[in-house]
Amino acid sequence: MNGPPDSRDERPPSAGDDPVERDGAVRALAGPDGAPDDGGRAHPQVDDAGAAGGRPVDPRTVAVWRWVALIGAVPVAAAGAVFTISMLVAGGPVGDVLWIAYPLLLAALGLNAWWYPAARYRRLRYRLDPTGITIMDGILWRTESSVARVRIQHTDISQGPLQRRYGVATLKLYTAGSRFTKIELPGLEYGDAVRLRDRLLEDAEGDAV
Amino acid sequence: MPSDERPAVSGSDGFEPTLKLHRISWIFVAAHHIKQFVFALVAAALVGSNRDAGLWWPLWVVVPLVAAAVWHQWVFRYGFSDRGLVIHEGLFFRTVRTVDYERIENVDTQRTVLHRLLGVAEVRVETSSGGKPEALIRVLSVADVARMRERIFERRDAGRAATGDGDSQAAAEHETLLELPPIELVRYGLIDNRGMLVVAAVVGVLVQSGYFGDMQERGPPPWLGALPWESLAELGAARPVALALLVLVALIVTTRVLSVLVALVTLYGFRLTRTGEDLHTRFGLLTRMSLTLRRRRIQAAHQTATLLHRLFERVSLRVDLAGGAGPAGGQESPGQRTHRELWLAPLCAPDDAARLISAALPQVRLDGLEWRALAPRARRRIFRMMTGIWLVVAPLPAVSVLDGWWALAVVLGPLPLFFVHATLYTRHTGWALDDDFFALRRGWLTRKLSVTPRNRIQSVRLTESPFDRRHDMASIEVDHAGAAAVSHRLVLRYLPRDDAERLAEALYRSNVGDEPLAARERFEAPGSSSS
Numbered sequence: 001m002n003g004p005p006d007s008r009d010e011r012p013p014s015a016g017d018d019p020v021e022r023d024g025a026v027r028a029l030a031g032p033d034g035a036p037d038d039g040g041r042a043h044p045q046v047d048d049a050g051a052a053g054g055r056p057v058d059p060r061t062v063a064v065w066r067w068v069a070l071i072g073a074v075p076v077a078a079a080g081a082v083f084t085i086s087m088l089v090a091g092g093p094v095g096d097v098l099w100i101a102y103p104l105l106l107a108a109l110g111l112n113a114w115w116y117p118a119a120r121y122r123r124l125r126y127r128l129d130p131t132g133i134t135i136m137d138g139i140l141w142r143t144e145s146s147v148a149r150v151r152i153q154h155t156d157i158s159q160g161p162l163q164r165r166y167g168v169a170t171l172k173l174y175t176a177g178s179r180f181t182k183i184e185l186p187g188l189e190y191g192d193a194v195r196l197r198d199r200l201l202e203d204a205e206g207d208a209v
Numbered sequence: 210m211p212s213d214e215r216p217a218v219s220g221s222d223g224f225e226p227t228l229k230l231h232r233i234s235w236i237f238v239a240a241h242h243i244k245q246f247v248f249a250l251v252a253a254a255l256v257g258s259n260r261d262a263g264l265w266w267p268l269w270v271v272v273p274l275v276a277a278a279v280w281h282q283w284v285f286r287y288g289f290s291d292r293g294l295v296i297h298e299g300l301f302f303r304t305v306r307t308v309d310y311e312r313i314e315n316v317d318t319q320r321t322v323l324h325r326l327l328g329v330a331e332v333r334v335e336t337s338s339g340g341k342p343e344a345l346i347r348v349l350s351v352a353d354v355a356r357m358r359e360r361i362f363e364r365r366d367a368g369r370a371a372t373g374d375g376d377s378q379a380a381a382e383h384e385t386l387l388e389l390p391p392i393e394l395v396r397y398g399l400i401d402n403r404g405m406l407v408v409a410a411v412v413g414v415l416v417q418s419g420y421f422g423d424m425q426e427r428g429p430p431p432w433l434g435a436l437p438w439e440s441l442a443e444l445g446a447a448r449p450v451a452l453a454l455l456v457l458v459a460l461i462v463t464t465r466v467l468s469v470l471v472a473l474v475t476l477y478g479f480r481l482t483r484t485g486e487d488l489h490t491r492f493g494l495l496t497r498m499s500l501t502l503r504r505r506r507i508q509a510a511h512q513t514a515t516l517l518h519r520l521f522e523r524v525s526l527r528v529d530l531a532g533g534a535g536p537a538g539g540q541e542s543p544g545q546r547t548h549r550e551l552w553l554a555p556l557c558a559p560d561d562a563a564r565l566i567s568a569a570l571p572q573v574r575l576d577g578l579e580w581r582a583l584a585p586r587a588r589r590r591i592f593r594m595m596t597g598i599w600l601v602v603a604p605l606p607a608v609s610v611l612d613g614w615w616a617l618a619v620v621l622g623p624l625p626l627f628f629v630h631a632t633l634y635t636r637h638t639g640w641a642l643d644d645d646f647f648a649l650r651r652g653w654l655t656r657k658l659s660v661t662p663r664n665r666i667q668s669v670r671l672t673e674s675p676f677d678r679r680h681d682m683a684s685i686e687v688d689h690a691g692a693a694a695v696s697h698r699l700v701l702r703y704l705p706r707d708d709a710e711r712l713a714e715a716l717y718r719s720n721v722g723d724e725p726l727a728a729r730e731r732f733e734a735p736g737s738s739s740s
Contacts, residue, residue: 131718142678144671146717151667176531177667178692 054125054136060166061187065117067162073109080105126185126196133173133200135185145183149200151175157193169193173200226288226295230349231329234285237348239271239278246270287346289360294334296344308343310365312336315501316358322495330354334361335501386488386568387554387561389479397476397556398469400517400525407467408460476555483568490552502551502569506531508689509661510553510566510573511697516654524562526553527697528569531665531690566660572645573660580639580650584682587703591631594676596624640701640712647687647716649701659699663719665689671713673706683709687716 084102087095116139125136132148156172163169170186171193188196286297293309318330329350333342349357389397477494488502509529518524528551553565563575584590600620607616633653640649647666650658670686677683684702692698704712 134717138672140675142673144713145668146670146713147668148717175667175688176690177688178529178690179686179698180668180670180688183668 054127054134057121057124057126057185057187058168058189058192059121060189061163061168062117062121064160064162064166064168064187065120066113069109069113069117073113077106077109121187124187128196128199133185133196135183145180147173147175147183151177152200155197155201157190157197159190171197224288224290224295226286226290226297228287228353230282230285230346231353232282233327233329234282234348235275235278237324237329237331238281239275241347242274242278243271246274289357289364294344294357294361296346306344308334308336310361311368313343313361313365314503314506316354316361317342317501318354318497318499320497324348325497332357383482383484385480385482386565387479387481387557389476389554389556391473391477393556394472394476394479395469396521396523398472399465400515400521400523400556401468401472402464403468403471405464405468407471408464472555476552479552479555481554481565488553488569492552500551502528502530502553504569504571506691507569508665508691509659509697509699510569512562512566512658514559514656518556519656522558523556524559525555526557526562526565527551528553529689529691529697570646570660570662572662573648574643575648575660578641578643578648580641581708582639583635583701583703584680584705584708586680587682588631588635590676590680590682590703591634592628595627595630599623599627635703638701638703640704642712642715647699649699651701657697659697661687661689661699663716666716666719669713669716671709677706681706685709685713685716 080102084095084098087098119139120137123137123139123142127134127136132146132151134144134146136142136144153174153176155174157169158172159169167190168187169190170184171188173183173185175181175183185193185196281298284298284303288295290307293307293311294313296304296306296308298304298306313334313336315333315335317333317335319333320330324330329348331348332344332346332354334344334346336343474494475496476492479490479492482489482491486504488504490498490500490502492498507528508531511527511529512524513527514524530551553569554561557565566573566575603620604616607619610616611619630653634651637653637656638651640647642648643663645664646660646662648658648660650656666687666689668688670688671683672686673683682703683706684700685704686701687699689699
């Protein structure tokens with residue numbers, strides 16, 4: 001089991017060791033701007049520089065996700081521990097199975113809290129272009145959602161307590177669709193989220209008139 | 210209601226509506242509210258076996274509801290101001306609502322038998338804002354509804370003509386696009402399996418009421434004894450099989466007969482007409498529906514052809530409307546849900562389908578489309594996937610129940626079927642991209658064809674599963690407003706990844722420059738129509 005994540009020191013996972021990169025072409029494009037450094041935080045702009053791979057979000061969001069996963073894991077681990085101990089005390093075959101299963105559960109929770117946020121961060125990209133925005137997300141099931149500016153009904157920028165602590169925010173885009181009425185881009189630096197929203201909205205106004 | 214109590218939120222022009230509801234409105238309002246409690250009341254009446262309290266307590270619910278309905282009728286006022294339809298209502302909190310004439314899309318009516326006996330109608334004033342109707346007026350006399358329609362549409366079209374949004378010049382045109390005679394409805398009933406629902410409901414009620422439980426004590430009902438059991442006995446060993454077949458046939462016949470009856474009642478006299486830019490459907494024997502499908506609100510059209518459809522050489526056509534049919538209206542009564550089945554044609558000949566779809570979506574021309582196929586390896590992948598799942602799931606139960614060659618036959622038997630399915634599925638699934646619209650078709654047993662204009666697409670999502678990545682494939686889902694049924698999602702799986710990416714890109718780009726003004730206007734939030 002991992003200890004509490006060393007979230008303060010913003011350890012950015014580098015894109016180079018990405019084990020799940022799609023193919024060579026994308027790796028090559030993602031390489032130069034894929035490794036985020038703390039100083040040059042990605043400012044959303046309408047440009048083609050990061051167009052193919054898209055821009056990463058703020059690396060501090062990894063810490064937020066790790067904390068969230070850890071907090072969520074505590075009750076599960078506790079319940080599992082109580083169940084395991086009670087079964088071991090009672091004896092029987094169930095206890096023998098749990099003796100193996102419980103460490104596996106802990107390992108899964110640890111993986112979920114430690115590896116998953118970093119891996120998701122590496123996959124999560126967004127790309128702003130004159131038409132609208134495309135958001136790439138997901139590790140196993142990878143999605144690429146595209147919304148045109150003119151389709152955005154309204155937007156929200158939300159910040160949970162942990163997100164506030166780390167200065168990141170979630171940008172939510174609402175459309176008039178039926179299934180993907182809300183499209184979320186988590187983990188943006190708060191100022192970036194505001195700027196991104198403003199760009200999306202102001203240009204939509206320009207198009208509409 | 211003191212008349213000097215003028216609400217602070219009254220319209221800026223100080224308009225005070227004076228028209229009232231029909232004088233028997235309270236019956237319908239009360240009936241509507243009581244309907245919400247009817248299951249609780251019935252359940253309580255069934256469960257509550259102690260008669261002394263059980264019989265009277267529903268009055269505690271019913272009497273206040275009736276009082277509230279009477280009060281509602283007393284307070285409710287509507288009228289036609291210069292700007293729009295003004296409605297005053299409210300029991301304790303007065304609300305004043307102004308629905309601008311220009312935003313009003315439909316004035317739909319719904320009439321049950323009771324409505325028709327009393328010469329009244331329930332009116333829904335719909336705007337493009339989505340979700341439930343902007344105003345529901347329960348109930349007005351038929352003459353009042355006609356007057357309301359006249360006034361609203363007259364002013365709306367005048368207003369639109371003034372702002373240059375001219376669809377009023379075409380208002381005079383009127384044509385009937387489709388009429389369904391009773392024989393078509395019989396066909397529809399045979400194809401549709403709605404009778405199944407009726408049977409299920411009856412069985413459910415019987416089980417609930419303990420009918421089957423009592424049967425064990427009472428023995429079989431007398432009519433069962435009248436059946437020719439002796440002739441069955443002669444069958445000997447084949448008797449259980451024959452009995453099962455008999456029950457199956459009886460069940461199928463019953464459900465189909467019920468389906469035909471349901472179809473005849475609900476869709477009686479179905480007629481699709483076009484007046485200018487509006488499509489109208491009217492149908493129903495007992496509950497008469499009158500719906501308006503405004504063309505610019507139609508987001509997609511779906512054509513369905515099941516095996517039975519093809520046997521009768523027919524297809525069914527549905528449309529998705531922005532606003533009217535979204536999942537936002539989830540908490541509606543069952544009567545309104547049938548309202549949500551937005552038929553363009555419950556049944557029509559395949560040759561008519563293209564014509565009707567073009568009537569609903571003028572930019573769509575289905576003939577001469579260049580259909581694109583799925584990935585070349587899609588067939589192999591589907592076959593392997595089904596085989597893999599089957600070989601994981603099937604052997605253990607098969608071996609435990611059967612032995613030797615039978616088990617092997619059960620395990621390996623379906624594999625040719627999987628192959629046939631994979632072959633036919635890939636052959637009948639594909640997509641086509643026109644300058645103005647996107648079409649996709651899928652399935653071979655039940656064939657579905659969906660079309661959506663590209664300027665109605667809200668967002669596009671490309672998904673790669675781990676299996677997709679192994680086969681260099683991807684799937685695409687297109688989202689549009691008002692998609693009602695999950696079975697009509699615009700999803701396309703097993704595309705070559707290059708195709709999928711290019712298609713997603715094209716669909717995403719197609720929003721730009723394609724009448725963005727109209728697009729925004731169509732989905733404008735309520736209350737922001739000042740321009």
